[in-house]
Amino acid sequence: MIEVQNLTKYYKDFCAVDNISMTIRKGEILGLLGPNGAGKTTTLRMLTGYFRPSSGSITIKDYVMPEDNLKIKSLIGYLPESAPLYHNMLVYDYLEYVAKLKGIDDKEARYDRFLQLSDLCGLSAIMAKPIADLSKGLKQRVGLAHAMMTDPEILILDEPTSGLDPNQIAEIRNIIKTIGKEKTIIFSTHILSEAEATCDRIAIINNGRVVADDTTANLKQNAGRSSFIRLAIQGAQKNDVVDLLSGISEKLDISQVSENEKHILSFEIRCSDNTDFRSQIYLKIKETDWIIVEFQKESQALEKIFRELTREEK
Numbered sequence: 001m002i003e004v005q006n007l008t009k010y011y012k013d014f015c016a017v018d019n020i021s022m023t024i025r026k027g028e029i030l031g032l033l034g035p036n037g038a039g040k041t042t043t044l045r046m047l048t049g050y051f052r053p054s055s056g057s058i059t060i061k062d063y064v065m066p067e068d069n070l071k072i073k074s075l076i077g078y079l080p081e082s083a084p085l086y087h088n089m090l091v092y093d094y095l096e097y098v099a100k101l102k103g104i105d106d107k108e109a110r111y112d113r114f115l116q117l118s119d120l121c122g123l124s125a126i127m128a129k130p131i132a133d134l135s136k137g138l139k140q141r142v143g144l145a146h147a148m149m150t151d152p153e154i155l156i157l158d159e160p161t162s163g164l165d166p167n168q169i170a171e172i173r174n175i176i177k178t179i180g181k182e183k184t185i186i187f188s189t190h191i192l193s194e195a196e197a198t199c200d201r202i203a204i205i206n207n208g209r210v211v212a213d214d215t216t217a218n219l220k221q222n223a224g225r226s227s228f229i230r231l232a233i234q235g236a237q238k239n240d241v242v243d244l245l246s247g248i249s250e251k252l253d254i255s256q257v258s259e260n261e262k263h264i265l266s267f268e269i270r271c272s273d274n275t276d277f278r279s280q281i282y283l284k285i286k287e288t289d290w291i292i293v294e295f296q297k298e299s300q301a302l303e304k305i306f307r308e309l310t311r312e313e314k
């Protein structure tokens with residue numbers, strides 16, 4: 001449904017989005033997950049046609065940017081990072097204003113749409129309130145109603161839960177899941193659990209590049225499979241341990257993580273293809289006079305993988 005190829009955006013000579021390619025299928029909820037400054041907003045702005053890419057292509061259904069920009073804009077509902085609401089208006093008046101702006105001229109059609117949106121976004125109790133008096137979560141619901149006014153096929157939501165309290169986050173998440181049953185949704189977040197809880201697929205983005213792109217289930221499963229051995233040893237020199245264990249296999253990557261006051265050295269041992277080398281490691285250490293203080297296999301959580309993939313390059 002949405003095909004992005006080699007999308008790149010420079011701000012002067014700074015590359016904010018670097019050669020991103022991805023496909024978003026109809027009906028999918030895709031989470032664009034990345035830390036601050038990763039390039040999420042820039043990517044979403046290009047998808048919505050608000051920014052022109054420096055290079056690369058975007059095709060939505062059979063429409064191509066920028067030639068079919070207007071048509072594409074009509075397919076997309078967009079909730080920007082900070083929703084530009086008119087704070088001195090009542091919610092109802094604001095939605096009326098948006099509806100007219102979007103060309104819903106018929107009064108009854110507008111009324112019907114308000115009822116649907118009010119139901120979906122939980123607005124009935126606040127329709128007559130000034131926007132300025134609403135909590136952040138309620139404002140965000142009005143922003144969502146705005147984005148969905150014309151019942152677009154695609155929704156692009158930029159950090160829809162940012163700055164909300166846990167209850168409000170859960171409410172917005174439920175709304176997104178309900179809408180997601182019928183629509184294609186792309187939303188950005190910098191919170192892993194958020195993406196995990198809501199999305200069918202997660203694209204992790206860092207420094208303008210996609211560093212992982214898979215179904216949430218696959219990402220979780222692979223993270224579960226990816227494991228390392230934690231080993232703590234007393235009575236050894238670091239280099240001797242590294243030399244001894246490196247001799248077992250080239251696949252092993254051994255890093256020392258700490259040394260405590262009792263000179264116990266802690267290591268993390270990873271294997272490039274996830275083979276379990278515990279027995280070989282044990283047999284090697286048995287030949288020495290070192291004391292094993294800790295020796296266990298740990299699985300690498302998705303959280304840790306996310307942190308590693310989005311680590312600042314030093």
Ligand SMILES: Nc1ncnc2c1ncn2[C@@H]1O[C@H](COP(=O)(O)OP(=O)(O)OP(=O)(O)O)[C@@H](O)[C@H]1O
Binds near residue numbers: 016
């Ligand atoms: N108008 C602009 N001019 C110059 N640089 C910009 C501009 N907008 C964004 N940038 C830079 O581009 C990079 C990507 O920004 P972007 O806003 O897309 O990131 P983001 O992932 O949305 O971050 P956040 O989580 O903070 O919203 C950042 O380094 C940012 O400083």
Ligand SMILES: [Mg+2]
Binds near residue numbers: 042
């Ligand atoms: Mg942003």
